[in-house]
Amino acid sequence: MTMVAHKSPYKPAPRISAKKIPKALVYEIMDGKPVYYHGYKEVLTGTKTIGEVMGASSLQVFMIQHLLRILFRGLDEKKYHILTNEAGLHINRRNNLSGDIVIYENSVFPVKAANKNYFAVPPKIQIEIDIDADVEDWGNENGYMHLKINKLLDFGVEKVIWITSFSKKVLVATKDENWQIIDWHKPIEILDGLTFNIGQYLQDEGSEFA
Numbered sequence: 001m002t003m004v005a006h007k008s009p010y011k012p013a014p015r016i017s018a019k020k021i022p023k024a025l026v027y028e029i030m031d032g033k034p035v036y037y038h039g040y041k042e043v044l045t046g047t048k049t050i051g052e053v054m055g056a057s058s059l060q061v062f063m064i065q066h067l068l069r070i071l072f073r074g075l076d077e078k079k080y081h082i083l084t085n086e087a088g089l090h091i092n093r094r095n096n097l098s099g100d101i102v103i104y105e106n107s108v109f110p111v112k113a114a115n116k117n118y119f120a121v122p123p124k125i126q127i128e129i130d131i132d133a134d135v136e137d138w139g140n141e142n143g144y145m146h147l148k149i150n151k152l153l154d155f156g157v158e159k160v161i162w163i164t165s166f167s168k169k170v171l172v173a174t175k176d177e178n179w180q181i182i183d184w185h186k187p188i189e190i191l192d193g194l195t196f197n198i199g200q201y202l203q204d205e206g207s208e209f210a
Helices: 040-045 050-054 058-074 141-155 198-204
Strands: 026-030 033-036 080-092 095-105 125-129 159-164 169-174 180-183 188-191 194-196
Touching (some): 058 125, 058 198, 080 141
Antiparallel strands (some): 026 033, 159 169, 188 194
């Protein structure tokens, strides 16, 4: 086999200055650095709009809907708040993270404590569905997921559940215990004996992603 040399050495694309990136494209702040929405580069080149990269996929929306139905039906509304819409979590001055679904105990954060700022206290449970962030600066999907999960657990979140459609797995992480990676066709407990089976749900609905 003959090796053919390139006529010119590979040159990586120049980095875009953060000052030139609209703040609307910032998904989170991690370790003082902006985490951008997946697809933000397409916005900068004009091939996508900001709304196109900020919106969730139809698959993601249906999975969130399924989980919310289970939670609202199965948990005591006087004991728990079930919140969605990328709830903001202010961990410290260098870390502002988001959550697809967060569950708070009413005794920890009652409605009367709500204000116009991010949550400064940890939820009991956080559920993430796929990855909305551009992970290039964090190595890969696993690098970003593991860093964010560790920050959430250190913040005081009791359990993080991360559903990934690209691997059809569910990562369940708790503090000071071995993390579990579970096939998404298995029942998985959220809390108080309440479980979900996202793979079975998609299969029952005839989804090609089951």
